[in-house]
Amino acid sequence: MTDQEAFFEYRAVIRFLVLRNEPTMMIVRMLSETYGDDAPSQRFVYKWAQRFRDGRKSLEDDPRSGRPKTTAGLAEAISEILQERPFESVRTLASTLEVSRETIRETLHNELGLRKFVIRLVPHSLSPSQKQKRVEVSLQILHHLESPGGCDNVITGDETWVFHENAHDSVWAASSAEAGTRVSRTIGAKKSMVSVFWTIRGFLLVDVLPEGGRFNSDYASELLHKLEASIGESRPVPRLLGMFLHWDNARPHKSAFTTAVANKLRLGQIPQPPYSPDIAPSDFFLFGMLKQRLKGQTFGNQQELLSAVWAELSKIGDDVLQAVFEDWKARLRTVIENGGEYIIR
Numbered sequence: 001m002t003d004q005e006a007f008f009e010y011r012a013v014i015r016f017l018v019l020r021n022e023p024t025m026m027i028v029r030m031l032s033e034t035y036g037d038d039a040p041s042q043r044f045v046y047k048w049a050q051r052f053r054d055g056r057k058s059l060e061d062d063p064r065s066g067r068p069k070t071t072a073g074l075a076e077a078i079s080e081i082l083q084e085r086p087f088e089s090v091r092t093l094a095s096t097l098e099v100s101r102e103t104i105r106e107t108l109h110n111e112l113g114l115r116k117f118v119i120r121l122v123p124h125s126l127s128p129s130q131k132q133k134r135v136e137v138s139l140q141i142l143h144h145l146e147s148p149g150g151c152d153n154v155i156t157g158d159e160t161w162v163f164h165e166n167a168h169d170s171v172w173a174a175s176s177a178e179a180g181t182r183v184s185r186t187i188g189a190k191k192s193m194v195s196v197f198w199t200i201r202g203f204l205l206v207d208v209l210p211e212g213g214r215f216n217s218d219y220a221s222e223l224l225h226k227l228e229a230s231i232g233e234s235r236p237v238p239r240l241l242g243m244f245l246h247w248d249n250a251r252p253h254k255s256a257f258t259t260a261v262a263n264k265l266r267l268g269q270i271p272q273p274p275y276s277p278d279i280a281p282s283d284f285f286l287f288g289m290l291k292q293r294l295k296g297q298t299f300g301n302q303q304e305l306l307s308a309v310w311a312e313l314s315k316i317g318d319d320v321l322q323a324v325f326e327d328w329k330a331r332l333r334t335v336i337e338n339g340g341e342y343i344i345r
Contacts, residue, residue, distance in 0.1 A: 010040045011048050011059040018052040024077070025084045043096045050077045050097070074099065075111045082114075122342045124275035131340025137273040138340075142332040144244065144270055151325050154270065155204065155227070156246040157197035158282035159215070162291065162309070164190040164299045192302050194309060196286065197227055197245075200325045203313045204230045208302045220252035221261040228265050244268040248280060278343040279331050285324045 010031065017027045024046055032039045054073050077097055081088055090108070094101040108114045126134070144150050163185065173179040193209040205227050209215055224245075231239040245267050247253050262269060277283035293312045299305040334343050 006038070007040070007044075007061075008059055010044065014045060014048045015052045015057075015059065018049055023084075024049045024080050043098060046077060046081070046096050047098050050074075074103070074107050078104070078107055079112065120344050122344065123277055126275065126340065126342070130273075130275065134273040134276055134279075134340035135336050137271050137276075138279060138332040138335045141246070141270055141272075141279075142329060142336070145325070145329050145332075151200045153243050154246055155197055155199050155243055156281050157195065157205075157227075158247055158280065158287070159193050159195040159209075159250075160282075160287045160291075161191045162194045162294065162305060164192070164305060166291070166294045166297050168296045192305055194305070195223055196282065196290075196309075196313070197223075197230075198286070198313075198321070200321050201318060202321070203310075203316075206306060206309050206313065208306050211302065215250075215252055217252045217255040217257040220250075220255070220258045224258070224261050224265060224267065228267075238266040240265045240267040242266075242268075244270045246270040246272060246280075248272045248276075249274055279328070279335060281324055281328050284331070285327070 013031065014027055017030065022030070027049055028042050028045045031045060050073055053076070074097065078093060081093065081096065090101050090104050093104045097104070124130075145154065167182040169182075171179050192211070193215060195205070195207045195209070196203065197205040205223070207223060207226060209219060213219060227245075228239050231243075245262065246269075249272060252258060259269075272280060290309065290312055293315075294308060297308055299308060331343055335341070
């Protein structure tokens with residue numbers, strides 16, 4: 001069978017399936033399953049399926065008169081492709097439907113009202129039970145924060161990795177050549193684990209895990225003793241009496257040894273649901289802002305890093321911290337109202 005005869009046969013099959021109201025993507029699959037390696041291209045199928053949907057009956061090729069191709073029904077053809085492949089590129093759509101990219105863009109934007117968005121990431125695929133847990137724990141946290149003086153007795157904290165070299169991501173320049181380059185970080189790039197504990201009134205403790213040290217229960221317990229010392233002599237002994245610590249569910253935080261130390265120091269604990277950085281102030285506010293402020297800085301050792309972190313934290317006013325705690329409460333309410341779903345902003 002010649003190519004011309006094959007194309008004629010393909011068109012006949014496509015027209016038959018269009019008359020049966022089969023979706024174009026299904027027609028592509030049927031032809032692929034039936035003809036195998038000899039099946040027509042997806043672009044061929046979409047082009048002829050659309051022509052037949054527009055009322056064409058002839059199976060013959062169009063005479064090459066140089067007339068512009070019609071875009072009638074283009075929006076419907078695009079919609080059908082995107083229904084099954086919503087991630088398709090303008091380039092592929094233009095190639096498949098044999099129209100210009102500009103025509104595809106105009107149809108997407110003006111006729112279909114579509115824009116291409118980056119799919120937002122979430123920390124975890126939450127199960128129904130995890131969503132319920134987020135609601136239950138959010139209710140507990142919110143109840144504490146909204147009780148009289150509740151925000152004043154909460155210490156929140158967590159740890160994060162901070163690199164010793166923090167290049168800027170972008171600069172203003174006349175051209176990309178003038179903007180220069182930056183070296184991509186390797187897996188061995190030097191970094192240190194920084195722990196920060198803070199309240200609505202200010203920052204209490206910043207600590208760096210010693211080089212070669214391990215983030216374990218011993219270190220977490222040591223942090224609690226340092227936190228007690230940071231409270232100062234103004235509070236009665238035990239200094240942490242009446243205070244509540246909020247940190248996440250990392251194993252060293254919740255170990256029996258660490259919990260025993262917290263109890264000995266008379267430090268209460270506020271729960272945090274698993275997989276929930278969107279309702280942890282250090283995650284949704286502090287660490288992102290801190291790392292952004294450290295851009296362009298390089299640290300020769302951990303002491304330099306520690307000093308830089310303290311310098312940046314000292315610039316954060318009490319009004320900002322108070323606003324963060326209000327945002328925290330608002331986020332908790334949102335989680336409760338939305339049945340435990342993530343907050344995406």
